[in-house]
Amino acid sequence: MLAGGLDLMYRNALATQHEAYIQVDVLDGLRNILVEDLTILGGGVAATLTSRVSRQCDITVTEDMYPYESGDLLAPYGNIIRAWRGIQFADGTRFRWVVFVGRIQETRLNADGTCSIFASDFATEIVDAKFFAPQNSTPALTVTQQMLTLITEGYEDATFGSSDHSSIPTQPLAWQYDRAAALDELGTSIGFFWYPLANGDFVLRRYQWTIESPPIVTYSDDEGGSIVTSSAARTREGIFNSLTVSGERLNGDDAVFAIAQDTNSASPTFIGGPFGLRHLLLRLQTPGTQGAAEGAASDNLRRLISLTDTWQWEMTPDAALELGDTVQLNVRGRPPIIQVVASMRIPLDLSGMMAVEGRAQVIGILEGVE
DSSP states (O other): OOTTTTOHHHHHHHTSOOEEEEEEEEEOTTOOEEESSOOOSEEEEEEESSSSOOEEEEEEEEGGGSOOSTTSTTOTTTOEEEEEEEEEOTTSOEEEEEEEEEEEEEEEEOTTSEEEEEEEETHHHHHHOOOSSOEEOOTTSBHHHHHHHHHHHHOTTOOBOOOOOOOOBOOOOEEOSOHHHHHHHHHHHHTEEEEEOTTSOEEEEEOGGGSOOOOSEEEEOSTTOSEEEEEEEOOSTTOOSEEEEEEOOTTOOOOEEEEEEOOOTTSTTOTTSTTOOOEEEEEESOOOSHHHHHHHHHHHHHHHHGGGSEEEEEESOOTTOOTTOEEEEEOTTOSOEEEEEEEEEEESSSSOOEEEEEEOOOOSOSTTOO
């Protein structure tokens, strides 16, 4: 939850009639304000808990805002969109949060007399910053330190938020071209995502589904609650209850491997139960020891089996909600449902609902895992 999001005044206001606060600014490449409170017709911010680009913003403006010249305000050549959402009271008091910061990627002039602008968060800078030549890792660094270094070298203006850290050392590695792929592999090897927060700060976070965390807020569909609709799905697609991690480095060192399996007989994906056996092989360069391979296998298996219970719901927009938050749902007259926020779309207009998707929290169900 973003700072201030649990303020009792704010939480109470969300549950009653309130006035939404929406503001969109345009900044230059150095983040100086060019236009504050741009007039928009609508739009939204889509956020997904994953490595790389996690947030994308789309806004609609009038036709006269189309950038016919390359130096115009909304041309996709360096300027940045910053979006705010919150609530405000009659006395001018506001609760507001930045829900997106990122560079304009595309501008379209539409047949209906409107103009659409699309922007992506600063992970796009990392994706675009390929290595100029093959690059070696720095074994003196931990994996998380190496990841922070790769981000900074790819985007020198990167800022960082509060991150998780790992003491696992970086192995001697070689990357050919793709900086983002190098970060993906390093993160996967220790069970971490890398992505920018809503305000643009990069973070390294453990897979949130694998961390025991009590719900920080409860949403309900009862009278006075904020949930309008809810749905759920259970699927086998993308779920594996057995995983082999193979650490195979290009420098010729001996390979290491580890197997993690769901051996909890109470789990719906128990390898000895009716779910059957679904096995996945994950090849990585990074693990250099048996222990590192075992850790990568356990962390990634938890991520894979967390898809067994996914809920989607539409609710009154709560701009303080953040990816990775653990929430409790009281819906459909069912017992409390615990979900970790995996994706959401925050509207940038006054009428839209906020769409959220969660995943089950998977803690300590694998043998030998705390």
